[in-house]
Amino acid sequence: METKAFQKIYTKITRITKATCSLRATGVGNEELATVDGKLAQVVKIQGDEVTLQVFSGTEGIPTNAEVVFLKKSPTLKVGEQLAGRFFNSFGEPIDGGPVVEGEEREIGGPSVNPVRRKQPSELIATGIAGIDLNNTLVSGQKIPFFADPDQPFNQVMATVALRAQTDKIILGGMGLTNDDYLYFKNTFSNAGALNRIISFVNTTEDPPVERLLIPDMVLTAAEYFAVDKNERVLVLLTDMTSYADALSIVSNRMDQIPSKDSMPGSLYSDLAKIYEKAVQFPEGGSITIIAVTTLSGGDITHSIPDNTGYITEGQLFLRRDSDIGKVIVDPFRSLSRLKQLVIGKKTREDHPQVMNAAVRLYADAANAKTKLENGFDLTDYDERALAYAKDYAEHLMAIDVNLNTDQMLDVAWDLFGKHFTSTEVNIRQDLVDKYWRK
């Protein structure tokens, strides 16, 4: 970033910590950008004439006489059609060797949509995966994370979902992505011939962690451009939000804020909500749907990061290895799409809600039977049937390699009910049983 003539240059830093440096300066705005020794920084605190700057890449090697230049603006992104197909870093600078994008410069982290200007989400997003479409149907304008252990194939499932979904743009925000995962996304998208509708902002594990704090706002500024200005359906992928939250805690701890649970800042809920609430359906047809990844540590969902996320998002998807079939399934118990009732039985067949619930209830019966078995008790005939059903259910519906349309999924479910149970055991409204029960 070149220095303009009228800009005043400061060269006397009075205090340096791991993430921040302070100096005496006037006429500086809150959240304004600056460069310190050429490194990008942002104003986080002003006290009289003392200004504190957060240096994104860390303060290593910054001397007290470093040049500090204020840029008279907060972080921005240049938006335009040219964003499509490009790869950028946290600052919105190209990392694919291509030219700098020209377009309208917009502040990132802009204001929220007036709730009365939103439309209620109503468009189903089909993924072919029954663990999603049947049990946890996604709707455009929704925000939903995968809660997954670091070793689970969440990035693969997310890429599959992104490519199968009917959308105009896919915007990937990679935070603390390993280089291998970055290349995985890049290759998967280009092999699918989809690169021209994909935009990526990537911070890898090789980049300074604090920089990744800019990624979601960059991604969502681009998303709002396409959804608002172009009325496009935008799917945003954020992986991994745990890395993002970790970066938040690094910054807040270094700024001596009182940490709340799990060393996270007290504002974690609001910080995450500001990102996820950018998911929206507009009446004019544009939409932003957010699918994120929150990696868990030791499967603990009571940790502050997944816990706060769960309170913000519209459901969550859990992956689990099913030992009966040796495959990864979308866990029918803990997974939930809150918006599914807006579309199931309305945009899908009438029996969808009841079939979905009955199928999960019967799967729960199998889980109880399994507990009995583990405790060394005899199984009843019903228990045996429930166990057999559970195996079929996992194999033919819940496994992530399933690719069916929702009518087919419902048909498979009725087949399984008929194969293992009597109609009174499934507890479904009589008129639906009369119509769909396999004789």
Added chain:
Amino acid sequence: MSTKGIVKGIISNLVTVEADGPVMQNEIAYIQLGDTKLMSEVLKITGNHAFVQVFESTRGLQVGDKVEFTGHMLEVTLGPGLLSKNYDGLQNDLNKLTGIFLNRGEYNFPLDKKTLWHFVPLASPGDVVEAGSWLGQVEENHQPHKIMVPFAFEGTYTVKSVAKEGEYTIMDTIAVVTDADGKDIKLNMIQKWPVKKAINIHSEKPRPFKLLETGVRIIDTVNPIVEGGTGFIPGPFGTGKTVLQHAISRQAEADIVVIAACGERANEVVEIFVEFPRLDDPHTGRKLMERTIIIANTSNMPVASREASVYTAMTISEYYRAMGLRVLMMADSTSRWAQALREMSNRMEELPGQDAFPMDLSAIIANFYSRAGYVYLKNGETGSITFIGTVSPAGGNLKEPVTEGTKKAARCFYALEQSRADHKRYPAVNPIDSYSKYIEYPEFESYISEVISPQWTSLVNDMKTILQRGKEVNEQINILGDDGVPVDYHVTFWKSEVIDFTILQQDAFDKVDAVTSLERQHYMLNLVMDICNADFEFAGFVDVMDYFKRVINVLKQMNYSAFQSPEFNAYETDLKNILAEKTI
């Protein structure tokens, strides 16, 4: 001359202002930023420095920017036209804001100055009146909206004149009153009130006792709430707090419903925007939106106005209660409000209490809940605010400051349980841990024996005993195995399952099942308890399960059928036949 100030420091939305005159705690100040003014509230004063929380983003704010103090605290404007409005936490009318995005510094007048209201006088010249006295009324969405002597008026006044029946705007003078010094004061239809102060214009606040019908069986039958009562719904994420609150706000027998969406999802508010204008109030047949006011401060809206939003909602509720109406207020989620308090308190470097919440959190919560209640107005009429808040405990652990603080303040406890939600046993209210303190009130018992039946209370107690027994027996079966216990144990367990599936579980998304009238709740409880009190004979435990699954299936079909419709009656006949097979 009003006090002015200059910005001296900025950390996020906490701004230090050097003031040139007197400043009041909680005073509202506007900070000039370019062409816009940002609203803020004084939180702390030391010397000539005021610490203000800005209700908006402070991006771009600089040291030296100008500040103007207003001389008043955060206020709401009260008058006809509040109903059906969608406000933000500071009472800006969201529908009047132009543009897709909420641009900072855009504020507007919350009512409509041009609308004509049909005014009917209630007071006459010579009447002695005081704060809250009814001067006249207009019809607002088919409800009598009383025009009152402003709540801030002290002492008594004499009515000099009242406008004749006719059409007036809220700005027109509708009465002139004379104060003790002989000074005439003109009154129009609006008044202002600072949200943090309770409106206390009633003569008495007795213990509430009238059942508030919600149509939700696990509340009305099991742990009822009353008009003017307080309750809270804690639960881990996704266990059904919002669905339950929405069901209550759609179905409850209230005149006015005030919904504070406090730091939760925008899509959930949009759901109300879409559904309430369409859905009918089950008690009056009018559209739900006509009786509803929404205060939306969703999680992405400015954090500082989250706190304001619940107070704004409570003050509006108090205003309608003063008209002798039954108000139901909901806040989802009070935890987000507590978190906003925590953020500010941390920024001001106050000594933190448990989990870094402010030390006085539980006093703040108690004070807020105490604003609800059933009151006798000075004219002998009654009014009520029933308040139900949700709590979102961190990690789903109920031993945390917000849940514990609320438990001390609220009289009904509806604990949502993860495992019930996981098993889709909705509403996931734990029937054993939850409680309603109102059941213990003799006033309530005599009321309920009149409106339902004298046997009701003991019937409900018997039901709870069976649920408790069922739970214990189930634990034993799990330890000893199905055939390690007598067959009787299985019968007891399955009787509790009949109660669970028929009375407790209720599908909020099924047109028929969603709302159950009191009459129907009475009918179904009798039916279920007859089954529970009957003796059955079974050869072995497998038969017990098969048999009761059939019973449950028929009862569920009844729940899905319109009350006493031909299908309903046909299922009931089926049920009788099934019961005849095994009862002895």
